[in-house]
Amino acid sequence: MNILILNVGSSSVKYEVFENDISIIKGLIERITGKKGFSKAILKITSILREKRISIDAIGHRVVHGGAIGKTSRITPSLIKIIEQVTDLAPLHNTPELHTIRECMKIFSIPQFAVFDTAFHSSMPDKAFTYALPHGLSAKFRIKRYGFHGTSHEYVVQEACKKLRKDIKKQRIISCHLGNGCSITAIKNGRSIDTSMGFTPLEGLVMGTRCGDIDPGIITYLMRKGFSTEKLDSILNHQSGLLGISGVSNDFRDVLKSKDPRAKLAIDVFVYRLIKYIGAYHAVLGGTDILIFTGGIGENSPKITKLIFNQVRHLKIKNKIVIKTDEAKMMARKIMNLL
Ligand code: ADP
Numbered sequence: 001m002n003i004l005i006l007n008v009g010s011s012s013v014k015y016e017v018f019e020n021d022i023s024i025i026k027g028l029i030e031r032i033t034g035k036k037g038f039s040k041a042i043l044k045i046t047s048i049l050r051e052k053r054i055s056i057d058a059i060g061h062r063v064v065h066g067g068a069i070g071k072t073s074r075i076t077p078s079l080i081k082i083i084e085q086v087t088d089l090a091p092l093h094n095t096p097e098l099h100t101i102r103e104c105m106k107i108f109s110i111p112q113f114a115v116f117d118t119a120f121h122s123s124m125p126d127k128a129f130t131y132a133l134p135h136g137l138s139a140k141f142r143i144k145r146y147g148f149h150g151t152s153h154e155y156v157v158q159e160a161c162k163k164l165r166k167d168i169k170k171q172r173i174i175s176c177h178l179g180n181g182c183s184i185t186a187i188k189n190g191r192s193i194d195t196s197m198g199f200t201p202l203e204g205l206v207m208g209t210r211c212g213d214i215d216p217g218i219i220t221y222l223m224r225k226g227f228s229t230e231k232l233d234s235i236l237n238h239q240s241g242l243l244g245i246s247g248v249s250n251d252f253r254d255v256l257k258s259k260d261p262r263a264k265l266a267i268d269v270f271v272y273r274l275i276k277y278i279g280a281y282h283a284v285l286g287g288t289d290i291l292i293f294t295g296g297i298g299e300n301s302p303k304i305t306k307l308i309f310n311q312v313r314h315l316k317i318k319n320k321i322v323i324k325t326d327e328a329k330m331m332a333r334k335i336m337n338l339l
Pocket of ligand 1: 178179180181208250251252253254295296297300301
């Protein structure tokens, strides 16, 4: 069975076809602008597959925000309506994703599925996803911790348990996804019980250009100083994190290489924040059996993983492991299970 996985970004489409668990073709179409550009990209992918004589049996679409939808779901007109309703929670991602879904529904007559970045975290208990805001306000505006990177966390947890020959249902796991975006998740009995990203992917760890946790009072303070919503959005999402502290780069390699004292500070803040979260999740899990690192930084920087493993050695975590993430493969697996 062949499954086409589509991962649509704000200006790109990644595609990959899996024959069962094996990737048989993948590629990237970049610099896409406007709705028409996305439509053309889909047509280009179909002609590439036709040329290579690759037939497909189902399509999986990555959707960043699924709101209350807790699992991979077959795409129907009513599912599209539900996704539309949560699009204002993540407009930059969900808008091009929805457009691609509508296009593919027109072109293909095979089953199509939406796989949500938020779904894995839908198992979080109330006490983990509730913000201490007025209840009516949270309810009216659907404000809660949704969490992201769910497909990646789920994949590395499964792979780690396979590799270590452990029963996932009996493990207390902390999974650290450290890429351009960074998040950490506490997993008990195979289910996410807490995660660092929140209502948006801004919360939690220090990232390439995102600030992670800050005092929300800073935002109202800057608003009173005349900063507009757009300006603040841009500062918090695109000018903060490693780039903001170091002034050098958002790329971990560049910051690590730099001799600038602010670059060293950026790495120190990044590592310190991560260790605080590992400690917090170790506490809520009541101990940790497996600590996992993944994402571009987690997979490729032994210097950082060693440093962190060393700094948490007093927690006596038995298994510390690096796993290469593969969100597309996880999506294909989920869809195969449903078919
Ligand atoms: P994305 O979140 O966009 O998928 P990646 O998971 O590829 O991104 O992670 C990108 C990050 O990984 C960048 O900060 C990059 O510097 C870092 N990275 C990649 N290779 C290395 C390496 N060898 N050492 C340290 N950091 C690395």
